Amino acid sequence: MENNAVTTREYLAAFDLDGTLAELGCPVTEGNVVLLKRLAERARIVLSSGKPTYYLCGFARQLGIADAVLIGENGCAMQFGVSLPPVQNTYFISSEKAVKQLDFARKAIPALFPEGIWCQPNEVMFTPFPTTEGQFDAIRAFNRDNASALDALDIYEHCDSFDYVPRGVNKRTALEALAARLGVPRERVIAVGDGVNDYPMFECAGISVGIRLAHPDRADFDFSRLSDALSFLIGRTSE
Numbered sequence: 144m145e146n147n148a149v150t151t152r153e154y155l156a157a158f159d160l161d162g163t164l165a166e167l168g169c170p171v172t173e174g175n176v177v178l179l180k181r182l183a184e185r186a187r188i189v190l191s192s193g194k195p196t197y198y199l200c201g202f203a204r205q206l207g208i209a210d211a212v213l214i215g216e217n218g219c220a221m222q223f224g225v226s227l228p229p230v231q232n233t234y235f236i237s238s239e240k241a242v243k244q245l246d247f248a249r250k251a252i253p254a255l256f257p258e259g260i261w262c263q264p265n266e267v268m269f270t271p272f273p274t275t276e277g278q279f280d281a282i283r284a285f286n287r288d289n290a291s292a293l294d295a296l297d298i299y300e301h302c303d304s305f306d307y308v309p310r311g312v313n314k315r316t317a318l319e320a321l322a323a324r325l326g327v328p329r330e331r332v333i334a335v336g337d338g339v340n341d342y343p344m345f346e347c348a349g350i351s352v353g354i355r356l357a358h359p360d361r362a363d364f365d366f367s368r369l370s371d372a373l374s375f376l377i378g379r380t381s382e
Contacts, residue, residue, distance in 0.1 A: 154186035154380050155327045157214070157318050157344060159336035160194060160202065163354050163369065167303075176206055178373035183208050185380040186333065189321065190214065191314050193299070193306050193340060195265055196222040196232065217299070217308045217340055218317035219267035234267055235317060241295040241309035245269050248293065248307050255281050269307040299340050306340070315343035322347075333380075335372060350379065 196215035330349035353362035
């Protein structure tokens with residue numbers, strides 16, 4: 144069934160969410176929805192984010208792209224379509240050691256804050272959201288002091304959170320697995336993102352596109368606006 148989609152849409156286009164498809168906490172703009180739907184005529188759309196897949200379902204429904212593939216938790220989970228419960232989903236975990244270290248972080252970090260700290264309800268990785276600089280500093284210190292107890296994990300620090308991910312699992316590994324499953328060659332894989340956790344998927348894409356990258360050289364192209372990037376990709380996939 145999945146290979147049939149590739150015969151009519153030869154590209155696979157993976158988009159980060161926050162800072163790429165939409166600003167943090169905001170919807171995709173109407174104009175960009177129109178452009179994304181045009182691109183969806185040429186490419187299978189993938190939403191690739193640090194957010195859980197069930198969170199991404201609402202964005203895919205808003206976009207009107209029912210057959211989108213959702214890669215959540217920085218590559219730890221993958222879901223086909225927007226149905227809940229999922230019709231088809233997959234989880235990626237690198238090792239039992241990583242599972243034990245995630246459990247350690249889930250228990251130890253909230254215990255640092257008697258006042259409480261909100262943690263994203265993930266299925267695989269762990270994501271606490273500090274709200275003060277003091278909480279950020281406490282988590283940074285925890286990471287330093289427990290480096291050997293967290294050595295099976297990759298840790299991403301964002302402006303509002305920390306992601307603890309099984310080492311070796313990322314947006315690249317999930318996108319590579321998806322491309323292999325759908326039979327899409329590397330040169331027809333597109334990756335679009337704005338941050339450090341998007342760099343891995345840039346490495347496996349034939350066309351990598353940044354949105355206001357701090358390091359523009361990490362992608363083949365970098366745009367200041369998503370609309371410009373989408374217009375470019377529509378033209379590129381029409382060639």
